[in-house]
Amino acid sequence: MIEGEMVFVSLVATGFLWGITNPFLKIGTSGIEKIRDPNRITRTFKELFFLVTNWAYIIPFLINQCGSALYLFALQGADLKLAIPITNSLTFVFTIVGGWLVGEEIPDKRTVIGMLLILGGIICYILDAE
Secondary structure (H helix, E strand, O other): OOHHHHHHHHHHHHHHHHHHHHHHHHHOOHHHHOOOOOOHHHHHHHHHHHHHHHHOOOHHHHHHHHHHHHHHHHHHOOHHHHHHHHHHHHHHHHHHHHHOOOOOOOOOHHHHHHHHHHHHHHHHHHHHOO
């Protein structure tokens, strides 16, 4: 695989890792709103402890951070005008798909059309860059 293809695959993989973990991060944080303490500093530490000791949050968080490391790797050989829109828009698409797979509401017609427009825009962007 040539370098340009490897960068593109890394950017898509980054969007996938960021997007697919978002619904799981949301699931992992459920219950944090029940933490109450009148002292803001104490409440912050209790919330931090809740997150650090919660495997339903930690595992998706670590996977998400692997996506961030991959993104830094990809940026070494990527054109920023391509890298940022590709990863951020694909993150949105994969978040919607991931949420649907874990039982969140099925995307409505407008959301699906938006996702298709995003994918079409990425394809046009890539074709224009070649």
